[in-house]
Amino acid sequence: MIKRWFSFFAKNRAGERIYDSRLLAQLLRYLKPYRLILVICLILLMVTTIFSISLPYITRLAIDRYVVPSHVKLELSGKNAVFEKTIETKYTHNLLRISGATYLADLSKMAKEDRVLLEEGDYVSKEKYLLLDPSSLALPEKEKTLAAIEKYPEIFSQKEGFFFARADDLREMEKEDIRTVRSEELNGVKFLALIFILILILNFFSNSLYVYLLEYTGQKTMYHMRLDIFSHLLRLPLSFLQKNPVGRLVTRATNDVAAVNEMYTVVLVNGLKDIFLLAVILFVMFRMNVGLTLLILALTPLLVYISFLYRAKVRGAYREVRKKIANLNAFSQESISSMRIIQLFSRQKDSCQKFKKINRENYLAARRQLVLYSLFRPIIEIVSSAAIAFVIWYGGKGVLNATFTFGSLVAFLSYIQMFFSPIRDLADKYDIFQGAMAASENIFALLDEKTERVGGKRLIHLKGKIEFQNVWFSYKDEWVLKNVCFSVNPGQRVALVGHTGAGKTTIIRLLFRFYEVEKGKILLDNFDIRQLDSSSFRSQMALVLQDIFLFSGDIEHNIRLENPNISEEEVRKSLQYANAKSFVESLPGGYKAKVQERGATFSQGQRQLLAFARALAFNPRILVLDEATASIDSETEALIQDALEKLLQNRTSLIVAHRLSTIKNADNIIVLHKGIVVEQGTHHELLREKGHYSHLYRLQSEGLLDQGQDKRDNSFH
Numbered sequence: 256m257i258k259r260w261f262s263f264f265a266k267n268r269a270g271e272r273i274y275d276s277r278l279l280a281q282l283l284r285y286l287k288p289y290r291l292i293l294v295i296c297l298i299l300l301m302v303t304t305i306f307s308i309s310l311p312y313i314t315r316l317a318i319d320r321y322v323v324p325s326h327v328k329l330e331l332s333g334k335n336a337v338f339e340k341t342i343e344t345k346y347t348h349n350l351l352r353i354s355g356a357t358y359l360a361d362l363s364k365m366a367k368e369d370r371v372l373l374e375e376g377d378y379v380s381k382e383k384y385l386l387l388d389p390s391s392l393a394l395p396e397k398e399k400t401l402a403a404i405e406k407y408p409e410i411f412s413q414k415e416g417f418f419f420a421r422a423d424d425l426r427e428m429e430k431e432d433i434r435t436v437r438s439e440e441l442n443g444v445k446f447l448a449l450i451f452i453l454i455l456i457l458n459f460f461s462n463s464l465y466v467y468l469l470e471y472t473g474q475k476t477m478y479h480m481r482l483d484i485f486s487h488l489l490r491l492p493l494s495f496l497q498k499n500p501v502g503r504l505v506t507r508a509t510n511d512v513a514a515v516n517e518m519y520t521v522v523l524v525n526g527l528k529d530i531f532l533l534a535v536i537l538f539v540m541f542r543m544n545v546g547l548t549l550l551i552l553a554l555t556p557l558l559v560y561i562s563f564l565y566r567a568k569v570r571g572a573y574r575e576v577r578k579k580i581a582n583l584n585a586f587s588q589e590s591i592s593s594m595r596i597i598q599l600f601s602r603q604k605d606s607c608q609k610f611k612k613i614n615r616e617n618y619l620a621a622r623r624q625l626v627l628y629s630l631f632r633p634i635i636e637i638v639s640s641a642a643i644a645f646v647i648w649y650g651g652k653g654v655l656n657a658t659f660t661f662g663s664l665v666a667f668l669s670y671i672q673m674f675f676s677p678i679r680d681l682a683d684k685y686d687i688f689q690g691a692m693a694a695s696e697n698i699f700a701l702l703d704e705k706t707e708r709v710g711g712k713r714l715i716h717l718k719g720k721i722e723f724q725n726v727w728f729s730y731k732d733e734w735v736l737k738n739v740c741f742s743v744n745p746g747q748r749v750a751l752v753g754h755t756g757a758g759k760t761t762i763i764r765l766l767f768r769f770y771e772v773e774k775g776k777i778l779l780d781n782f783d784i785r786q787l788d789s790s791s792f793r794s795q796m797a798l799v800l801q802d803i804f805l806f807s808g809d810i811e812h813n814i815r816l817e818n819p820n821i822s823e824e825e826v827r828k829s830l831q832y833a834n835a836k837s838f839v840e841s842l843p844g845g846y847k848a849k850v851q852e853r854g855a856t857f858s859q860g861q862r863q864l865l866a867f868a869r870a871l872a873f874n875p876r877i878l879v880l881d882e883a884t885a886s887i888d889s890e891t892e893a894l895i896q897d898a899l900e901k902l903l904q905n906r907t908s909l910i911v912a913h914r915l916s917t918i919k920n921a922d923n924i925i926v927l928h929k930g931i932v933v934e935q936g937t938h939h940e941l942l943r944e945k946g947h948y949s950h951l952y953r954l955q956s957e958g959l960l961d962q963g964q965d966k967r968d969n970s971f972h
Contacts, residue, residue, distance in 0.1 A: 278695050282515065285476045286523075292468050299465035300528040306458040308535050310451065311669035317447045318662030319363055321440040324422045325660070328380035329358040335376065342369065351386065353414045359384055363660065381655070383422040387436060390416055396438060403432040473520040477512050484508045484698065490706035493769035494730075501592075502585030507701050510580060511694035518691030522684045529677035529684075536674045543663055547649050551642050551671060558638055558678055565631040565685070572624040573689040577697060579617035586613050628686060639675035646671055707768070713791040717876040718780050719745040719907030721766065727774035728765060735761050737930045738775070743907055743923070750910045750918035752948065753927035759911045762927075763879055766909070767793060796877040797870035803862040805854030810839055811846045813854075814869050821872050829872035835864035881911045915952050924948065 286293060319325060329350070331339040343350065351359040362370055362379070373379050387404070389397045404411045410424045425433060434441060484507055488496075496504075540548040590597065590606055597606050646667055653659025721743040728736040736758045743749045751759040764770050765777060768789045776783045779792055805813050814829060815821045826846065830836045838861060842848035854862045870878060912918040919938045926934035926941065926948045934946050941948035 278692065278699060281699055282518075282695055285480055286472070286519065289472045289475060292472050296465055296468050296472070297527060299461050299468070300525075301531060303458055303462050303465065304528060304532050304535060306454050306461070307532070307673065308539060308670075309454060311666040311673075312539070313447050313451050313454070314669065315660075315662035315666035317444050318665055319660045320662075321443040321447070323661050324383045324385040325361050325363045326359050326384040326386045326419070327362055328353075328382065328384065329360045329373065329378050330380070331356045331358065331378065338372065338376070339378075342373070345369070351414060351417055351419075353412070353419070359386055359419055361386075384419050385422055385425060385437070387411075387418040388416070389418065392439070399435050400438070403428075403435040406432060469520050473516045476519055477516045480512050480515065480698070481508050484512070484701065487702055487704075487706065490709070491704055492707050492771075493764065495704055500585035500589060502583075502588035503581045504701070505588065506581045506584045507698055510584070511577070511698050514577075514687075514690045514694035515698065517687050522688045522691070526684060529680070533674065533677060536670050540667065540670055540674075543667060544650070544653070544659065547646060547653075547667065550645055550649060551674070554638055554642055558635065561631065561634055561638075562678075562685070565627060569624065569627050569685070569689055572620065572627060573686075573693045574696075575620040576617070576624055577690070577693040579613075579620045581697070583613055583617050586610060624686075635675070635678060639671075639678070642671055642675065643668060707789060708785075709788070709790075711786050711788040712782060713788045714780060714782065714795070715791070717792055717795040719743075719876045720778070720780050721877070721907065721909070722778040722781075723762070723775070724778065725775035726765065726772055726777060728761060728770065728772060735930050736765075739927075739930070739932055741923075741925050741932060741935060743909065745907055746905045747922045748908045748910065748920070750912045750921040750924045751927060752912050752915060752918070752924060752951065754951075756929070757927035758930045759927055760881065761930075763798065763881060763909070763911065766879070767796065767798065794873075795875055796879065797873050797875035798879045798881065799863070799866050799870050800881045801863075803854065803859075803866045805850050805857070805862060805865065808850055809844070809847045810842070810850060810865070813850055813865060814872050816869070818873070825872055826868075829868040830865075832871055833864050833868040835861070835868050838864070875906070877907045877909070879909045879911075882913045915948075915955055926951075 329342075331343065333339065333356070346360065346365060349361055349364050353359055365373075387400065389400050389404075392400060404418055407420075407428055410427065411418045411420045428436075488504060488508075537548065537552075540551070586609070590610065597603060646664070650659050650664040650667055654661050654664055723739050723741050726736055726739040727734060739758070739762070741749075751762060753759055761770075765772055766784075768784055771785065776785070778784070779787065784792065806816075810830075811823065811826055814826045823846075827836065830839055830846075839846060839848065850857075854865070857865070910918060910921065912921075918924060921938065923935060924938060924941055925932055926946070928947055934941055934944065934948055936944070942952065
């Protein structure tokens with residue numbers, strides 16, 4: 256049923272599908288666990304709709320049955336003897352002969368076709384009459400009523416125990432006497448008013464429960480959708496994350512999910528409510544007056560055409576808005592994250608100009624969407640107002656001709672407003688629907704991105720042997736690594752050196768399987784890493800980067816990273832081995848000292864010490880140091896060298912080195928040049944060969960080569 260409802264939005268004029276059935280199926284998947292709650296919501300919506308429909312009907316009953324007298328004079332003068340005889344026979348108990356061929360009749364109790372024929376034959380008077388039967392009243396009320404009637408002999412006439420008077424003449428009576436003679440009608444109005452209030456109360460509670468259940472379902476679907484998005488992001492390869500701005504990815508889990516949730520709560524269930532409401536209203540209006548209902552329906556094709564024209568224009572506008580919002584978020588996140596650099600180089604004005612441009616693009620896209628909406632809504636209002644004018648003209652004429660009661664006219668006007676309300680809301684719902692479909696395209700495009708392959712053989716106890724066999728890799732078209740071959744035995748200390756762009760960081764990325772090898776293979780303990788469960792071997796490896804990332808929280812949290820297997824004692828030991836214990840204990844709160852985002856209050860050297868302690872706390876079998884001591888002063892570096900010498904014993908280590916003086920004791924040094932291994936050997940062996948390594952060492956020793964030459968190559972972000 257839901258899919259059939261959505262098929263109303265089938266295609267625009269260009270043939271483009273307004274909705275994608277695959278997207279719709281994926282969206283509905285999140286509602287499946289809550290289908291019982293949604294069924295309850297639909298039942299509550301039907302109940303509230305019935306309550307809403309009943310209110311104008313109660314108003315009609317109050318007006319026609321009690322407020323406005325319903326009796327008229329019938330002059331059966333013999334113009335059509337057969338028809339008049341039929342009326343007299345058919346309504347014997349509803350006709351009161353007052354003189355000759357003149358009767359008082361209650362039109363509301365006659366069949367509609369008979370009322371029409373009486374009107375067309377000029378049998379019905381234009382005046383309304385109040386008919387009283389005092390004999391039906393209890394004794395006290397009867398006496399009061401007769402006393403009030405006797406005060407106005409010029410107004411009331413009597414026939415066969417009944418009293419009747421023209422409705423217009425009742426205005427000449429005192430208010431107290433009017434209340435007396437019309438006490439029965441007043442009691443009827445009070446009774447209907449109580450029913451009206453009771454329905455309002457029941458409608459309030461049922462509508463409140465519906466809103467609560469609907470919002471609960473919406474919040475739960477948002478919760479699971481955001482959880483899916485975030486868990487999917489955690490499993491996406493580094494290659495994807497590097498190509499997409501963080502702000503854009505954050506938009507997927509925030510703005511886009513909120514847009515989809517709004518479609519669930521506003522469009523999906525309320526859309527079904529609107530269909531049910533329109534069907535019931537049409538049924539009631541056809542029962543009341545077929546001609547007037549058909550007149551209103553004649554305006555429907557115009558509304559449908561306007562709606563189709565609107566939706567054909569608005570889809571592209573919504574896509575553009577979602578795109579511009581993502582760009583705005585991405586630039587804002589990037590600018591705030593790099594605010595220190597912007598201020599350091601005095602680029603505030605340029606950043607502001609760029610933001611102004613992106614913000615204006617977002618404004619223009621939103622304005623185009625707003626222009627379309629601002630044209631659509633007033634047109635709908637004009638058409639609905641025209642429908643009300645038709646009802647007043649046609650229905651008012653019927654009231655004057657006694658073929659349509661005043662209560663029916665009032666009820667019909669209420670039903671017309673209720674009928675056009677869902678159509679007016681169509682613009683809002685379609686706006687929400689289009690925004691949600693554009694957002695869902697972005698969300699499921701993200702969820703369709705291939706994640707890192709999971710599963711495979713689990714290495715429970717990694718020995719630490721590494722082997723690159725004829726490895727080739729490229730980020731785009733040009734090969735970054737070309738037939739790279741080397742091996743690292745368990746417990747061995749191996750260094751990677753070379754100019755910027757030589758491929759050192761790429762080797763580390765491939766080793767951790769952040770990227771997949773294109774040719775050749777990488778072995779861990781003689782197993783191809785593509786056949787291994789990546790989480791099992793990564794958990795036994797540690798990487799210390801030069802660009803340190805610290806999480807918001809405290810020191811202990813940044814060392815443990817929520818790992819329950821690392822005790823507080825192990826945290827303290829790792830900090831002590833990294834020579835970070837003294838500066839940590841000097842902080843307010845010590846090990847529980849607060850850490851701001853990215854460790855903004857710490858120096859680069861302190862952040863590196865904490866990162867080094869974090870790696871040690873996990874006790875890895877393979878330790879990768881990407882110039883872990885590059886930003887530590889000479890005094891601090893000397894303090895951790897002894898700890899490094901001890902900690903690297905019996906642990907495989909791979910070191911990306913920029914300071915060649917720090918790798919003199921490496922068991923093997925691999926020299927890379929333009930993605931090719933050009934030399935391998937110990938420090939002294941490579942110096943004797945007088946090749947690339949010897950040249951680099953000589954330049955650095957003479958101060959011609961900057962110690963931080965490969966900082967660009969060191970970043971994983």
